[in-house]
Amino acid sequence: MAGKVVLHGMWASPYSNRVELALKVKGIEYEFVEEDLTNKSETLLRYNPVHKKVPVLVHDGKPIAESLVIIEYIDETWTDGPRLLPQDPYERAKVRFWAGFCQQQLFEAIITVVKTDGEAQERAVKEVHEKLKVLEEGIKGNYPEGSLFVNGDSVGLLDIVVHSILGAHKVHEEVLGVKFLDPEKYPRVTSWVTALTEFPLVKEAAPPHEKMVGFLQFFRARALKSATA
Amino acid sequence: MAEEVILLDFWPSPFGMRVRIALAEKGIAYDYKEEDLKNKSPLLLAMNPVHKKIPVLIHNGKPVCESLIAVQYIDEVWHDKSPLLPSNPYERAQARFWADYVDKKIYDLGRKIWSTKGEEQEAAKKEFVESLKLLEGELGDKPFFGGQAFGFVDVALVPFYSWFYAYETCGGFSIEAECPKLVAWAKRCLLRESVSKALPDPEKVHGFVLELKKKFGVE
Numbered sequence A: 001m002a003g004k005v006v007l008h009g010m011w012a013s014p015y016s017n018r019v020e021l022a023l024k025v026k027g028i029e030y031e032f033v034e035e036d037l038t039n040k041s042e043t044l045l046r047y048n049p050v051h052k053k054v055p056v057l058v059h060d061g062k063p064i065a066e067s068l069v070i071i072e073y074i075d076e077t078w079t080d081g082p083r084l085l086p087q088d089p090y091e092r093a094k095v096r097f098w099a100g101f102c103q104q105q106l107f108e109a110i111i112t113v114v115k116t117d118g119e120a121q122e123r124a125v126k127e128v129h130e131k132l133k134v135l136e137e138g139i140k141g142n143y144p145e146g147s148l149f150v151n152g153d154s155v156g157l158l159d160i161v162v163h164s165i166l167g168a169h170k171v172h173e174e175v176l177g178v179k180f181l182d183p184e185k186y187p188r189v190t191s192w193v194t195a196l197t198e199f200p201l202v203k204e205a206a207p208p209h210e211k212m213v214g215f216l217q218f219f220r221a222r223a224l225k226s227a228t229a
Numbered sequence B: 001m002a003e004e005v006i007l008l009d010f011w012p013s014p015f016g017m018r019v020r021i022a023l024a025e026k027g028i029a030y031d032y033k034e035e036d037l038k039n040k041s042p043l044l045l046a047m048n049p050v051h052k053k054i055p056v057l058i059h060n061g062k063p064v065c066e067s068l069i070a071v072q073y074i075d076e077v078w079h080d081k082s083p084l085l086p087s088n089p090y091e092r093a094q095a096r097f098w099a100d101y102v103d104k105k106i107y108d109l110g111r112k113i114w115s116t117k118g119e120e121q122e123a124a125k126k127e128f129v130e131s132l133k134l135l136e137g138e139l140g141d142k143p144f145f146g147g148q149a150f151g152f153v154d155v156a157l158v159p160f161y162s163w164f165y166a167y168e169t170c171g172g173f174s175i176e177a178e179c180p181k182l183v184a185w186a187k188r189c190l191l192r193e194s195v196s197k198a199l200p201d202p203e204k205v206h207g208f209v210l211e212l213k214k215k216f217g218v219e
Helices: A014-026 A042-047 A067-077 A089-115 A118-142 A157-166 A169-176 A187-198 A200-205 A209-228 B014-025 B042-047 B067-077 B089-115 B118-139 B152-171 B180-190 B193-198 B202-216
Strands: A005-009 A031-034 A056-059 A062-065 B005-009 B031-034 B056-059 B062-065
Touching: A005 A014, A005 A042, A014 A067, A014 A157, A014 A200, A042 A056, A056 A067, A062 A067, A062 B089, A067 A089, A067 A157, A067 B089, A089 A118, A089 A157, A089 A169, A089 A209, A089 B062, A089 B067, A118 A187, A157 A187, A169 A209, A187 A200, B005 B014, B005 B042, B014 B067, B014 B152, B014 B193, B042 B056, B056 B067, B062 B067, B067 B089, B067 B152, B089 B118, B089 B152, B089 B202, B118 B152, B118 B180, B152 B180, B152 B202, B180 B193
Parallel strands: A005 A031, B005 B031
Antiparallel strands: A005 A056, A056 A062, B005 B056, B056 B062
């Protein structure tokens, strides 16, 4: 499938990382434009006037925003190479459901842990554990064969989303002093995330640990400061 | 094979209305089950253990939860009639983007309008109108969001029209005055039987909101 592909993103953004991974899985060549989110470019604002956020995929000059929308677009447009979503409508609905759950429930809870301290943070930590429990049960019920990835031997949309949220668990541990991925409490989630982080494409694409630690520390400090301002 | 389709729903839910509209557009026969949200049925809890919410579409015993996911599922399974999503991937992406926008904004802002007062309510009204105007701009001069044909974004948004009267009365403003083209679009959608049968009477919705306000102690 011809046509120029440009991704406007930010190296530390989990949303941006999702799209990069999807492009890599499909073997699509693209140009990456690193956006300074404290000083958004004219181009970004023009391509995503509604949300003014990254990632934005620009294909043949036409912009698409929202990471999950972008990944489905990629899957539908580049039909050679591994599928990112299953073919069966019911399986697709399941993938969309769990991607939505991970994004809206689990990720939001983790972000709250990052941005808060004291009691608020304790509550948020509890919530993360509740959501992980639901995810663990969900995998048990919906993907009982225990195959490495939802997609078989290739990484698909749900794997990409889970990795974008939990792949940095070691960074979370170091910066927040909380361990979320307890292999005893969440054996399936843990083995899934571990397998994902070891997958060659994923491993290559992951930002270096120290760099992520530095970024998360900065992000947390900034959030705490503006909360008290 | 006989298709068994059940919809667990609650009459004022805009999310439930989306699924009702999609099923009607496709001409699918289904069993509508009204849930009492203060006393959720064992079936609902079994079919949606994660969120315990309606709507839940149950197709041959298998549940599909989350309204936009259910609408896409319906479109994919019953693909030979009245397509709701465009066939072109770029246009599909735009449709998904705007449906997601509706999901991110309209319900929560609408809820703030009827459940708050003073500054908080004013701020919600302002943002709500801005969001509707953005949607109105996206609609432009097209009959429907997808163009000539009624589709995904129309299904995602039109249920909220049945709540406009409640928002207007609680908030003391006129949505038609602010967004006349959007209201015209909604009335156009209501000419379709799938929509007119799915949407409850706005006065009934308003009555429901008044009960909610009493329950939550908002006057």
